[in-house]
Amino acid sequence: MSALLSVRDLSVEFTTYGQTAQVLQNVSLDVPAHAQIALVGESGSGKTVTMKAIMGLLRQPPARITGGQIFYDGRDLLTLADRDRVALRGTAMSMVFQDPMSSLNPVFTIADQMGTILKYADRRLGRVRNARDRMARVHEVLAQVRMREPERVSASYPIMLSGGMRQRVLIAMALLSEPALLIADEPGTALDVTTQAQILRLLKDLVTQRGLALLMITHNLGVVRETSSYVYVMNKGRVVEQAETATLFANPQSDYTKSLIAAVPRLTGGTRYGTVTP
Amino acid sequence: MEFLSFLIKRALWSVLVLVGLSMVIFVIARVVPGDPARMALGPRATPEQVAMMQSELGLDRPIVEQYGLFIQGLTRGDLGKSLLTERPVTDDIRETFAATFELVLCTMLLAMGFGVPLGMIAAYWKDQWPDTAVRFFAIFAAVTPSFFLALLLQILAGYVLHLLPTTGRLPNSMEFEASWTGLLLIDSVIAGRLDVLGEALRHLLLPSIALAAATMGQMARLTRASMIDVSRQDYIEAARAFGIPEWLRVTKYMLRPSFVPPLTIMGLEFASLIGGAFVVEMVFAWPGMAAYGIRTILQKDLNAVMGVVMVSGVFFVLVNLAIDVLVGFVDPRVRIRGRR
Numbered sequence: 001m002s003a004l005l006s007v008r009d010l011s012v013e014f015t016t017y018g019q020t021a022q023v024l025q026n027v028s029l030d031v032p033a034h035a036q037i038a039l040v041g042e043s044g045s046g047k048t049v050t051m052k053a054i055m056g057l058l059r060q061p062p063a064r065i066t067g068g069q070i071f072y073d074g075r076d077l078l079t080l081a082d083r084d085r086v087a088l089r090g091t092a093m094s095m096v097f098q099d100p101m102s103s104l105n106p107v108f109t110i111a112d113q114m115g116t117i118l119k120y121a122d123r124r125l126g127r128v129r130n131a132r133d134r135m136a137r138v139h140e141v142l143a144q145v146r147m148r149e150p151e152r153v154s155a156s157y158p159i160m161l162s163g164g165m166r167q168r169v170l171i172a173m174a175l176l177s178e179p180a181l182l183i184a185d186e187p188g189t190a191l192d193v194t195t196q197a198q199i200l201r202l203l204k205d206l207v208t209q210r211g212l213a214l215l216m217i218t219h220n221l222g223v224v225r226e227t228s229s230y231v232y233v234m235n236k237g238r239v240v241e242q243a244e245t246a247t248l249f250a251n252p253q254s255d256y257t258k259s260l261i262a263a264v265p266r267l268t269g270g271t272r273y274g275t276v277t278p
Numbered sequence: 279m280e281f282l283s284f285l286i287k288r289a290l291w292s293v294l295v296l297v298g299l300s301m302v303i304f305v306i307a308r309v310v311p312g313d314p315a316r317m318a319l320g321p322r323a324t325p326e327q328v329a330m331m332q333s334e335l336g337l338d339r340p341i342v343e344q345y346g347l348f349i350q351g352l353t354r355g356d357l358g359k360s361l362l363t364e365r366p367v368t369d370d371i372r373e374t375f376a377a378t379f380e381l382v383l384c385t386m387l388l389a390m391g392f393g394v395p396l397g398m399i400a401a402y403w404k405d406q407w408p409d410t411a412v413r414f415f416a417i418f419a420a421v422t423p424s425f426f427l428a429l430l431l432q433i434l435a436g437y438v439l440h441l442l443p444t445t446g447r448l449p450n451s452m453e454f455e456a457s458w459t460g461l462l463l464i465d466s467v468i469a470g471r472l473d474v475l476g477e478a479l480r481h482l483l484l485p486s487i488a489l490a491a492a493t494m495g496q497m498a499r500l501t502r503a504s505m506i507d508v509s510r511q512d513y514i515e516a517a518r519a520f521g522i523p524e525w526l527r528v529t530k531y532m533l534r535p536s537f538v539p540p541l542t543i544m545g546l547e548f549a550s551l552i553g554g555a556f557v558v559e560m561v562f563a564w565p566g567m568a569a570y571g572i573r574t575i576l577q578k579d580l581n582a583v584m585g586v587v588m589v590s591g592v593f594f595v596l597v598n599l600a601i602d603v604l605v606g607f608v609d610p611r612v613r614i615r616g617r618r
Contacts, residue, residue: 055519090521097519102512107534107609117520124521157610173520 003030004213005181010068012049023049024237036214038224041234047217051183055095056085087124094174096184100166104158110169111154114138121177141172164195181213221264233257281606281613292595303587304345307580314578318361358581362574367585376460378566382551384486389493397501420495428488428561443481445563485562489555493547497540504536537608545601549594
């Protein structure tokens with residue numbers, strides 16, 4: 001299948017304090033255009049490293065990409081010049097950050113931070129837009145993430161907003177330049193469950209309306225079931241299973257996936273908690 | 279609004295602090311051994327002459343009454359006469375304070391202007407050679423005593439290389455009355471005397487460098503530590519992912535959140551140098567208030583000592599209030615939540 005994003009046999013190792021660890025081993029995954037894909041795994045399974053490698057955010061060193069390719073729209077990102085790589089960030093592919101409390105700069109207003117992102121995205125895309133049009137766009141996107149008073153929100157500093165509002169600002173930031181691919185790193189995990197559910201619903205709606213491709217990175221099988229049609233399961237740096245979401249839940253193949261599903265707390269049926277044996 | 283009430287509270291506390299300061303210094307100055315009248319008149323004065331001078335100065339009255347008279351004078355802007363210069367203390371201070379203020383202002387500009395960028399360089403190239411170089415230089419600058427640096431600069435730049443003047447604020451041959459603000463850099467511009475401005479700058483350079491070195495070293499170290507701390511924050515990584523260029527991340531997204539510690543320390547240094555610049559002032563024959571203060575203390579010139587202490591105190595309080603406002607401007611969290 002020809003995918004928008006295609007990771008092929010990606011291997012990454014980390015060297016810290018003279019010790020080398022293989023963190024990713026031959027990871028392959030595809031995100032077709034307009035599709036909603038989940039990457040699920042526990043902490044340390046390598047899902048965040050995969051995401052950072054795709055976004056080009058891995059610090060090298062300590063990380064080293066030892067093999068594989070990452071194709072975006074047919075181009076191998078790993079062989080791209082730094083300049084061209086940076087040009088894709090925030091414009092072709094955007095990230096929704098995990099922790100709304102720490103991912104916004106505390107000393108600048110939302111308008112300042114969003115305006116700056118838009119300014120440099122415009123510059124890379126060769127678009128011309130003056131400061132006032134930029135603000136109009138900022139307010140427009142804030143309204144799209146269902147902020148009731150975009151003007152007031154954009155004039156605020158992060159400390160003046162609630163966690164849920166800050167998470168929505170982070171989503172708005174990712175959407176500013178209409179990227180084709182959105183990578184979401186467990187959005188809302190830092191929030192209470194009700195707010196998290198709202199955020200996920202908002203994200204799903206936005207992605208569906210615009211026909212964006214979504215790569216949802218999470219440890220939460222409930223989130224997988226809600227937000228994706230196809231899922232990759234990662235464990236110890238490898239993809240251990242991949243399937244349609246419905247198929248995966250109905251008929252898990254690998255032992256690891258089975259134990260993950262068994263570990264989901266149930267409301268009925270007595271104590272059927274399985275034990276996780278990674 | 280919380281920030282405003284915080285500032286008002288701070289200002290009111292400052293007034294109390296100043297009153298306390300005046301009492302403490304007033305008592306200490308009179309309790310320490312040594313008779314001002316005897317010191318002023320010299321060893322050959324008769325006991326009668328000394329007694330007459332004492333009553334003239336009011337030293338024979340109870341200390342509470344003396345303090346009352348001092349406060350009375352203070353409210354009229356009268357600090358009495360200096361025994362050392364035999365001029366009103368307010369005139370002495372007006373002249374010497376301007377000289378010291380100009381010197382310390384230049385010192386702070388140098389310390390900030392070099393210290394902060396050096397700290398940024400060190401943080402950006404952490405653990406690489408620029409970092410090592412800056413850290414070595416900063417430690418070296420911070421531990422070199424200012425009097426030693428002052429002498430070194432004087433000998434090297436003044437006597438060996440003949441690059442810069444080594445004493446005073448202006449050459450003796452130059453006629454100029456700084457009659458508006460007392461600051462040569464400003465008054466010379468007002469008067470349109472660019473030759474005076476140039477000379478004043480040349481005279482300021484060496485003593486400013488001697489005074490600035492220690493503070494600059496501290497600024498560089500603080501800025502470095504603070505920037506490294508901020509560079510590990512999620513929002514810096516997020517800025518990278520959103521495509522903010524690196525130079526902007528360093529100069530804006532990282533610098534501003536890490537600017538509060540250096541700014542706070544700079545305020546304290548600024549205020550304490552007003553009284554602490556005396557060694558450098560002495561070496562460079564700078565007609566400043568710090569040197570004046572030391573000379574009057576040694577002479578037990580009570581009126582002048584009180585004057586110098588009170589002016590330094592007021593200056594300290596004002597600078598720190600100004601820094602509080604600036605910190606609130608740099609970091610909105612302080613302005614919104616109130617500070618501590």
